[in-house]
Amino acid sequence: MRERLLSHCYKFATNGDMKAARLFLEVTSEKRPKTSIRNQQNNFIQVSGTTITEAQLKELTEDQQQQLQRILKGFNIPKEFVAV
Template identity: 40%
Template sequence: MKTENALSNSTPSQEKINRVLKLQKITLADIEDLNDAERNYLGEISTEMLVYLKDEERDNFIDKIAQVLPPSTNDQIWEHNHFAIGRAITKLIGQYGAMPPKFMIARETGLSRQTVAKHLTEYKTHPQYLAEIEQFKFMTPEILAGVCKLASNGDVKAARLYFEMVGAINKQQPNTVINEQNNYIQINNTILSQENLKQLSKEQLNQIEHIISGIGGK
């Protein structure tokens, strides 16, 4: 008797699977009489269909099986959509030099325009996205160590970046006007600034230009 039960649990019934797949919506009650093998088989078929279905057909199938999808599968669907949309945007920007519209992203990914629009609107609050951001934060010490190594080898830009990252220097000091650029030349105790140059006559400017040109020609 135990052997018969074991065999029945290890052999999927194609008829029962087909019956379930013909339903408009599949609920937990519809798969209660499926054994372990049949549930696994239904999961395999569903995964295959998600791979080749496109656009609204894919959306309709996901809606059909939504109630029986395990959380892990939902996460995988979201990750697939997120990766596909990101890759499509990168590719299309490279081709056209502009942010692509949603219909082009949908065509490139095989997702529906509705799915693309929904994902772009809601991704920031999705748990998988928040987990992805944490992955980048996790790499911070690794990146910092790399910058530190470059700085130790004499890379001045890396050294400045390292000091900024660890808070040793501020990128912008408070109450500092960053749009003002003061260029000047100091000769002994005389400072020749942009403001000084603006006050000089055309003849005086020509004399200075002549002097500098003479120095450069020597």
């Protein structure tokens, strides 16, 4: 029964019925998992091939964090990019 219905749907689709074509393609296409887009932000500093990750930045002492902030502010980097 299924094949008969699909063949009728195909026949209507090849004769220009767009709803039949869409239905045929939906039913016969491979099922793909729905992809969800998540915003992911990776925070790190990279200078001359050396990368400092966000986890490493969090391990710095308060004095080291303040010193790093002063260094970065010397480059006139916009504030939204400097959050240690």
